[in-house]
Amino acid sequence: MYGIGLLSGLLFISNLFITQFFSLEIGKVAIDVGFSVLSLAGLSIIFFLGIGLLSKDLHQKNICMIISHPVSRFKYVAGKFSGLALFLMIAMGILGIFAVLSLWMGTCASGGMETLRNFSLNIFFCAVFFNFLSLLILLALGFFFTTVTTSGYLSMLLTFFVYIIGHTLDTIIKALIKGDFVQMDTIILKGLKLVSWILPNLSAFDLKTSLAYGLPLDTVYLIWLTCYGILYTCIVLMAAGMILHFKDIS
Amino acid sequence: MLKSISLEVEQGEVFGFLGPNGAGKSTAINTTLGFIKPDKGRVLINGISSRETSARKYIGYLPEHPVFYEHLKACELLEFSGLASGMQKQKLKTRIDPILEKMDLLPFKNRLVKTFSKGMKQRIGLAMAMVADPPILILDEPMSGLDPMGRKLVTDLILELKSAGKTIFFSTHILNDVEILCDRIAVLHKGSILYSGSTHDFIEKNENLEDAFINLIKNN
Numbered sequence: 001m002y003g004i005g006l007l008s009g010l011l012f013i014s015n016l017f018i019t020q021f022f023s024l025e026i027g028k029v030a031i032d033v034g035f036s037v038l039s040l041a042g043l044s045i046i047f048f049l050g051i052g053l054l055s056k057d058l059h060q061k062n063i064c065m066i067i068s069h070p071v072s073r074f075k076y077v078a079g080k081f082s083g084l085a086l087f088l089m090i091a092m093g094i095l096g097i098f099a100v101l102s103l104w105m106g107t108c109a110s111g112g113m114e115t116l117r118n119f120s121l122n123i124f125f126c127a128v129f130f131n132f133l134s135l136l137i138l139l140a141l142g143f144f145f146t147t148v149t150t151s152g153y154l155s156m157l158l159t160f161f162v163y164i165i166g167h168t169l170d171t172i173i174k175a176l177i178k179g180d181f182v183q184m185d186t187i188i189l190k191g192l193k194l195v196s197w198i199l200p201n202l203s204a205f206d207l208k209t210s211l212a213y214g215l216p217l218d219t220v221y222l223i224w225l226t227c228y229g230i231l232y233t234c235i236v237l238m239a240a241g242m243i244l245h246f247k248d249i250s
Numbered sequence: 251m252l253k254s255i256s257l258e259v260e261q262g263e264v265f266g267f268l269g270p271n272g273a274g275k276s277t278a279i280n281t282t283l284g285f286i287k288p289d290k291g292r293v294l295i296n297g298i299s300s301r302e303t304s305a306r307k308y309i310g311y312l313p314e315h316p317v318f319y320e321h322l323k324a325c326e327l328l329e330f331s332g333l334a335s336g337m338q339k340q341k342l343k344t345r346i347d348p349i350l351e352k353m354d355l356l357p358f359k360n361r362l363v364k365t366f367s368k369g370m371k372q373r374i375g376l377a378m379a380m381v382a383d384p385p386i387l388i389l390d391e392p393m394s395g396l397d398p399m400g401r402k403l404v405t406d407l408i409l410e411l412k413s414a415g416k417t418i419f420f421s422t423h424i425l426n427d428v429e430i431l432c433d434r435i436a437v438l439h440k441g442s443i444l445y446s447g448s449t450h451d452f453i454e455k456n457e458n459l460e461d462a463f464i465n466l467i468k469n470n
Contacts, residue, residue: 061315065318068311069306069334069382070303070306070307071334246287248285248286249280249285
């Protein structure tokens with residue numbers, strides 16, 4: 001919690017400074033800084049708190065003190081995940097509010113946030129929500145890898161790989177579809193597209209560009225994306241619970 | 251590794267599980283609690299498979315090396331344990347202080363568990379096992395890490411629980427305690443049970459329990 005407080009302070013101060021240095025496109029710069037801090041805080045919570053705690057529980061046998069009570073292993077995974085998801089949500093909320101507050105204070109002298117081109121508070125918080133959803137997917141994957149592997153570092157590494165792939169594969173596929181550099185078979189491209197959603201497609205949750213350039217958002221697409229995020233998280237968590245259920249803990 | 255062992259513990263008895271280091275005592279206990287799935291056979295607690303979550307509402311468990319969420323205070327740890335066992339919050343509040351007093355830990359009620367000594371951690375672990383007042387207690391080396399005062403406290407506690415009709419299954423290699431506490435014992439060696447029966451019958455042909463135990467292990 002102290003870390004989140006520190007990050008919020010840093011975000012607030014940096015945004016105040018940045019808005020003084022730039023005369024044009026202040027909103028875009030502030031959004032970039034804000035979302036970078038949001039992602040950094042989210043990833044820190046997932047890697048050090050989420051995966052770290054679960055891995056410590058499993059490998060140092062803290063879990064035995066819990067499952068020796070009438071608590072199923074599925075319930076244990078769900079409870080641990082819910083607690084961390086709540087913490088993640090609070091952290092994202094605090095950081096999001098600080099980002100807006102600093103932007104508002106920075107632009108106060110020049111007429112407030114209304115003067116920022118294409119900036120919308122609704123889209124801003126919508127982008128924060130989808131950032132949170134993508135972090136939930138990553139947290140669930142972190143849980144899954146922790147139950148599969150025998151080392152916390154290995155599960156952190158695997159989760160990090162999925163994070164990188166999830167953010168880059170879609171861009172690569174888009175470049176391949178364009179066909180500027182390499183020509184590929186349509187079936188292979190469709191297969192790759194499917195793989196990008198299975199891995200999962202984390203870049204789809206990044207609404208920073210729409211927010212910064214004031215691009216319109218398709219409501220149906222956003223609903224579909226929310227369903228995908230929630231469903232993906234549930235499936236991965238169930239798989240983690242299933243693996244833990246059959247795992248010998250000694 | 252355990253090799254086809256079969257044991258039955260009667261309601262209300264204190265059962266000692268003996269064996270040298272590496273005999274498989276902790277593995278047997280982990281199997282009893284459903285932490286490990288046996289390759290063959292089954293473990294039943296009050297007729298329910300130990301892999302079922304519902305079987306564990308009858309059990310209080312103390313591991314050989316208790317590990318806790320050490321950022322919690324002693325009273326918070328007991329509250330957590332009670333709630334996980336399905337106790338009502340109101341009932342739990344009236345239960346924490348007497349348990350801590352029984353374990354000689356009441357003055358440390360609001361102290362973080364991470365500041366506790368090894369013996370105190372062992373005693374808070376035992377308090378966690380007892381907080382929901384389960385009918386069965388499974389204790390893996392309950393005397394481990396305790397000073398003579400602590401051992402006396404736990405010995406008296408086991409006798410008190412026995413008189414209250416609780417079933418106690420505990421592993422140990424401190425044979426003096428077994429002689430005082432146990433109605434029946436089982437001796438485990440290299441994953442097999444060498445003896446299972448009354449403590450009295452086991453000692454009968456030898457001078458004391460220690461001799462009987464050493465002779466049995468040496469002959470096998």
